[in-house]
Amino acid sequence: MYEVYFETTMGLETFANWLRDLLNLPTSNKSSYQREQQREGVNLGGTYYLFEVLGMELLLLRNMGETEIPERPTFPLYLVIRSGSAVLDQVIAEWIRELSCRGGIRAEVDSLSA
Numbered sequence: 426m427y428e429v430y431f432e433t434t435m436g437l438e439t440f441a442n443w444l445r446d447l448l449n450l451p452t453s454n455k456s457s458y459q460r461e462q463q464r465e466g467v468n469l470g471g472t473y474y475l476f477e478v479l480g481m482e483l484l485l486l487r488n489m490g491e492t493e494i495p496e497r498p499t500f501p502l503y504l505v506i507r508s509g510s511a512v513l514d515q516v517i518a519e520w521i522r523e524l525s526c527r528g529g530i531r532a533e534v535d536s537l538s539a
Contacts, residue, residue: 426505426506426511426536426537426538427511427514427515427517427534428494428504428506428518428537429503429521429532429533429534430494430502431500431504431532432499432530432532433502435502437473437487437502440502444476444485448521450478450483451478462476468491470489473485473486481514482506482507482508483506486503486505487502488500488501488502488503497533497535500533506521511536514536522534
C-alpha cells in the first residue's frame with residue numbers, strides 16, 4: 426500500500442469534494458455494501474471517505490488519533506491506495522501527488538508497508 430499525504434487547511438469533507446473533482450471520481454461507489462463514500466469507523470479515526478475506482482479502494486483519512494502518522498505532522502489528511510498490486514499503488518500514488526501539486530496542494534508519497 427502507498428499513501429499520499431496532503432498539506433492543506435481544508436476540512437475532510439471539503440477536501441473529499443476537491444479530490445473528487447481532481448480525480449473525476451463519482452459521488453457514490455458501485456458496491457452495494459459500501460455505496461456511501463462518507464463513512465464512520467472507530468479504528469479509522471471516526472469519519473473517513475472510501476472511494477472505489479478502477480477496481481481499487483482509496484481511503485481518505487485524517488492524520489490524527491488511531492490513524493495518525495507521527496512522521497507526517499504537517500499533513501492533516503492522507504489517502505491510502507489499495508489495489509492489490511504494490512507497483513500499481515505506487516504509480517497511482519505518484520500520479521495523484523502530481524495532480525495535487527498542479528492543483529495547488531502540496532503532497533508527498535510514502536509507503537508504510539515498504
